[in-house]
Amino acid sequence: MPLRRRELILSTAAAPLAAHAAPRRLRLPLVAPKAELARSYAAMLLEQALAAVGMPVILEPTAELIPQNRALQELGRQARLDVLWTMTSIEREQQAQPIRVPIFKGLYGWRLLLASPEIAARLRDVRTLEELRRFSLVQGLEWPDTGILQGNGLNVVVSPSYDAMFKQLRLGRADAFPRAVEEVWWELERYGQGLTVVPDICLHYPAAVYYFVAPEEAELAAAIERGLMRMRASGAFDKLFMEHLGQDLARAKLGSRRIIELSNPLLPPQTPLHRPELWYRP
Incomplete structure (x- = not known):
C-alpha cells in the first residue's frame, strides 16, 4: 500500500466514532480448545485495541473448531470470518493481510x-x-x-x-x-x-502471532494497528500481556534454562525484528 494512502487510513481509523455508533460484529474462528475465546488474551486485546480508536465491537466465535489454514482461506468470504490470529509465515502473508504487531511478543x-x-x-x-x-x-x-x-x-x-x-x-x-x-x-x-x-x-526461534484480516479490509487492519500502538504507548498492552501470561512466564523460568536457538526459514522479511520493544526476552 502506498505510504500516503496508509497514513490516511491510519488517521481515519484513529478518529473516534460517534458515541452512539452501533458495535461492529467481528466473526472469529475458534482455532484452539483452550478456554472460552471471549475471555482469551488475544480476543480481549483485539477488543480493547479497537475500543482505543473508538470502534466498539462484538466478537462472535464460530461454534466449531476451524484449522488455521482453512480459517485463513475463509477470511472475507461471504462474511464467514473477519479477523483471526495465528503465527505468520511467508505463505500466510500472501493469503491474508497481517497487522505486523506481534501480539504475544514472540x-x-x-x-x-x-x-x-x-x-x-x-x-x-x-x-x-x-x-x-x-x-x-x-x-x-x-x-x-x-x-x-x-x-x-x-x-x-x-x-x-x-x-x-x-x-x-x-x-x-x-x-x-x-x-x-x-x-x-x-x-x-x-x-x-x-x-x-x-x-x-x-x-x-523468531516467531510472530499477528491478527490477520482479508486483503480488502485495509481500514479494519489500520484500525487494529492504530489501536495496538495506542495501547503500547499507554502501557495497557503490556499490562494485559502480563495479566494473562505473567504466571506462565514465571513458571517457565526461561532465564534459567539452556536455550537452543533455531532459525525460522518461514519468517517474512517484513517482520519487525529491529524493534526490540515489540518482543519478549527473558
Whole structure:
C-alpha cells in the first residue's frame, strides 16, 4: 500500500466514532480448545485495541473448531470470518493481510518440551541442535512450526490430529512435543497424563502471532494497528500481556534454562525484528 494512502487510513481509523455508533460484529474462528475465546488474551486485546480508536465491537466465535489454514482461506468470504490470529509465515502473508504487531511478543517462539519422564531425563542434558536431532518431535500437519523444525534438520513426526499428538508421546511414537510457554501448562494439566515438561532446556526461534484480516479490509487492519500502538504507548498492552501470561512466564523460568536457538526459514522479511520493544526476552 502506498505510504500516503496508509497514513490516511491510519488517521481515519484513529478518529473516534460517534458515541452512539452501533458495535461492529467481528466473526472469529475458534482455532484452539483452550478456554472460552471471549475471555482469551488475544480476543480481549483485539477488543480493547479497537475500543482505543473508538470502534466498539462484538466478537462472535464460530461454534466449531476451524484449522488455521482453512480459517485463513475463509477470511472475507461471504462474511464467514473477519479477523483471526495465528503465527505468520511467508505463505500466510500472501493469503491474508497481517497487522505486523506481534501480539504475544514472540512468545510462541519460546518452546518447552512435553515428554515422558524417561525421555525427559535424556532430553534435559541436550546442549546443542545436533544433539536434539537425535530425538523425534511431534507437530501438527498444517502448523508453521512443522516447517520451522524441519528447516533446522530436526526429525519431525507429523500428526493431523491435536489429541493424537499426546497419545503418540505416551505410545513412544515420538519423543517430545514442543509447546509454547502460553500453552504447555494448560495442556499438561488436561492432556498430559503420564507426561512432564522437560527441565533445564528450551527451544527458541523468531516467531510472530499477528491478527490477520482479508486483503480488502485495509481500514479494519489500520484500525487494529492504530489501536495496538495506542495501547503500547499507554502501557495497557503490556499490562494485559502480563495479566494473562505473567504466571506462565514465571513458571517457565526461561532465564534459567539452556536455550537452543533455531532459525525460522518461514519468517517474512517484513517482520519487525529491529524493534526490540515489540518482543519478549527473558
